[in-house]
Amino acid sequence: MQHFENIDEIFDFATALEDDAYRFFKYLSNRAGSVALQNLMDQFAEQELEHKKKIASLRAGKELIASQKVDKLKIPEHPALSQQNDFFDYDEMMNIARKKESASFRIYDYLAKTAEKEDFKKVFSFLAQQEAEHKNWLDQQSPASDN
Numbered sequence: 001m002q003h004f005e006n007i008d009e010i011f012d013f014a015t016a017l018e019d020d021a022y023r024f025f026k027y028l029s030n031r032a033g034s035v036a037l038q039n040l041m042d043q044f045a046e047q048e049l050e051h052k053k054k055i056a057s058l059r060a061g062k063e064l065i066a067s068q069k070v071d072k073l074k075i076p077e078h079p080a081l082s083q084q085n086d087f088f089d090y091d092e093m094m095n096i097a098r099k100k101e102s103a104s105f106r107i108y109d110y111l112a113k114t115a116e117k118e119d120f121k122k123v124f125s126f127l128a129q130q131e132a133e134h135k136n137w138l139d140q141q142s143p144a145s146d147n
Helices: 009-029 037-061 090-114 118-141
Strands: none
Touching: 009 037, 009 090, 009 118, 037 090, 037 118, 090 118
């Protein structure tokens, strides 16, 4: 796992993860088996952009980190993709999206638990919380089959 020397490195890392998540959901959108599913993945990609804006606000000192409780996540141990088709149906795509958000949550949660500096812990905990909210949003869209 990456070692962070300062808070700017954390923000750079988090921004890169959000950029990756945005591209990932746009990729899924282009492989959606229906217009409705494409719109849903586009909506989720937009949520990733909003997450990136929150990170920028944190970096600029415009947003405070507030702790709030998020319901316990059902996180699979191995988020690897197994789909080989060009297009995905709703259940396949939702499961892929859940796995992506779960993986992001686990990264931030681990970094929060292992960070030595308190301000680093707060930022990583906040980012983990954001990913947990995304995962819970996905869970509300449709029951997961492999969570």
